[in-house]
Amino acid sequence: MDFTGRDLVSIRDLSKDDILFILDLAAKAMPVARGDRRSRALDGRILATLFFEPSTRTRLSFETAMQRLGGSVIGFSDASGTSVTKGETLADTVRMAESYADAIVLRHPYEGAAKLAADFSSKPVINAGDGAGQHPTQTLLDLFTIRMEKGEIAENNIVLVGDLKYGRTVHSLSYALSLFGASITLVAPPTLQMPPEVLSHLRETGGRFNQAESLESVIPGADVLYVTRIQKERFPDPEEYRKVEGAFRVDNALLANAKRSLIVMHPLPRVTEIAPEVDSGPHCRYFNQAFYGVPVRMALLSLILGKGEI
Amino acid sequence: MRDVKVTPIKNGTVIDHITPGMALHVLKIIGIPDTGVQSTVSVLMRVPSHKEKWKDIVKVEDRELDKSQVDKIALIAPNATINIIRNFNVVEKHHVEAPDEVVGLVRCENPSCITNKPREPVRSRFTVACRDPLQLRCGYCERITTDVAKHLF
Numbered sequence: 507m508d509f510t511g512r513d514l515v516s517i518r519d520l521s522k523d524d525i526l527f528i529l530d531l532a533a534k535a536m537p538v539a540r541g542d543r544r545s546r547a548l549d550g551r552i553l554a555t556l557f558f559e560p561s562t563r564t565r566l567s568f569e570t571a572m573q574r575l576g577g578s579v580i581g582f583s584d585a586s587g588t589s590v591t592k593g594e595t596l597a598d599t600v601r602m603a604e605s606y607a608d609a610i611v612l613r614h615p616y617e618g619a620a621k622l623a624a625d626f627s628s629k630p631v632i633n634a635g636d637g638a639g640q641h642p643t644q645t646l647l648d649l650f651t652i653r654m655e656k657g658e659i660a661e662n663n664i665v666l667v668g669d670l671k672y673g674r675t676v677h678s679l680s681y682a683l684s685l686f687g688a689s690i691t692l693v694a695p696p697t698l699q700m701p702p703e704v705l706s707h708l709r710e711t712g713g714r715f716n717q718a719e720s721l722e723s724v725i726p727g728a729d730v731l732y733v734t735r736i737q738k739e740r741f742p743d744p745e746e747y748r749k750v751e752g753a754f755r756v757d758n759a760l761l762a763n764a765k766r767s768l769i770v771m772h773p774l775p776r777v778t779e780i781a782p783e784v785d786s787g788p789h790c791r792y793f794n795q796a797f798y799g800v801p802v803r804m805a806l807l808s809l810i811l812g813k814g815e816i
Numbered sequence: 817m818r819d820v821k822v823t824p825i826k827n828g829t830v831i832d833h834i835t836p837g838m839a840l841h842v843l844k845i846i847g848i849p850d851t852g853v854q855s856t857v858s859v860l861m862r863v864p865s866h867k868e869k870w871k872d873i874v875k876v877e878d879r880e881l882d883k884s885q886v887d888k889i890a891l892i893a894p895n896a897t898i899n900i901i902r903n904f905n906v907v908e909k910h911h912v913e914a915p916d917e918v919v920g921l922v923r924c925e926n927p928s929c930i931t932n933k934p935r936e937p938v939r940s941r942f943t944v945a946c947r948d949p950l951q952l953r954c955g956y957c958e959r960i961t962t963d964v965a966k967h968l969f
């Protein structure tokens with residue numbers, strides 16, 4: 507499978523086989539990701555990380571991934587202090603970056619920004635989140651987490667809870683889960699349900715899903731509980747946010763009815779939706795999940811920029 | 817057809833079978849009244865029609881439309897015909913046809929779409945997600961624009 511020079515703008519750019527190929531390589535990258543083994547696979551290669559919106563995990567794990575493979579990183583984590591504040595267009599910033607680096611990782615507040623960047627760049631562009639749009643490497647690491655922690659992706663009953671309307675990770679994830687044949691339960695307050703276009707897409711692709719408003723009732727049957735933050739910054743109306751903030755809280759009392767093997771995931775950062783007491787319990791996997799971002803991004807970078815070796 | 821309400825035109829264009837209610841949008845598309853068009857324009861709204869119950873008609877003297885105007889009309893009035901009149905006769909008749917890909921004609925309904933970011937050198941680009949009613953899927957943000965008439969450039 508040849509990924510050399512490919513862009514990754516949306517999870518839909520990848521077939522199921524593409525995804526499995528990346529996840530297989532990510533599993534092989536684990537010792538290097540942990541620092542137990544060294545790699546020079548991307549020796550001399552330069553990655554530009556252009557972050558117009560704040561991020562901790564995504565940016566740091568991309569940078570770690572690149573450096574673990576012997577490559578180096580240039581970029582910014584905040585557009586202030588760059589010529590963007592002087593009114594430079596994204597198209598110009600991208601053309602500058604492609605002349606300095608071998609690949610570009612982009613996070614931007616506008617939806618479709620990564621697609622535009624890919625149009626203007628001859629070097630590969632990886633979307634690290636475009637506003638409320640796509641964030642495909644998050645989906646890959648979510649799938650990797652489920653695979654590593656549950657052994658397989660299909661045959662799981664996966665509950666997605668929280669902000670399903672504005673939360674970009676759950677849109678891409680539900681699409682990918684239906685590709686793998688997992689069964690999905692969507693839990694959200696009425697105003698934050700999955701957008702109709704995502705639902706109709708799930709229906710078209712034969713995804714197995716159902717919707718619920720109460721988390722308690724679906725916990726006993728769940729294999730994976732994927733919790734998302736209700737993101738204040740995505741709400742056009744602060745009043746709408748106030749009504750739903752704190753709508754769901756995952757704590758030990760709720761998890762008392764769960765299967766022993768249930769895993770709890772969260773793309774992080776969390777606020778109050780998962781109680782700290784869950785961190786030390788048997789279900790917590792969100793910190794492992796954050797780590798899995800490194801091997802997954804290593805696999806991707808190695809496939810796009812190198813020979814697909816770690 | 818009771819079409820005696822308007823004096824026949826010698827040369828020009830008749831846009832017929834316009835979806836009722838869309839005549840004023842068609843005028844906007846062909847740049848009336850802004851662009852200093854001197855010719856006489858007549859607009860007929862809610863005319864009874866054989867094919868569809870009602871239709872609007874726009875007649876412009878001494879004018880022919882360019883491709884992007886015809887393409888835009890196709891988006892808001894998919895059954896429209898463009899009739900070229902020369903010396904009082906219809907010499908050409910075209911059915912408008914909405915393209916599969918709509919480039920640079922419509923603004924994306926999503927305000928946070930990159931194509932709506934000021935000064936970014938990018939043309940909007942949509943694929944047709946549904947023909948009836950028309951729904952356009954943005955090639956950048958993937959969101960659907962449904963109110964096409966309101967978002968024409």
Ligand SMILES: Nc1ncnc2c1ncn2[C@@H]1O[C@H](COP(=O)(O)OP(=O)(O)O)[C@@H](O)[C@H]1O
Nearest residue numbers: 819823824825826830832875899901904905906
């Ligand atoms: N000389 C003209 N002046 C104004 N309108 C005209 C003239 N000739 C034709 N039309 C109008 O142009 C449209 C198309 O004409 P025609 O091809 O004869 O009718 P149809 O499409 O109904 O068969 C009709 O609405 C008709 O009334």
Ligand SMILES: [Zn+2]
Nearest residue numbers: 924929954957
């Ligand atoms: Zn758009």
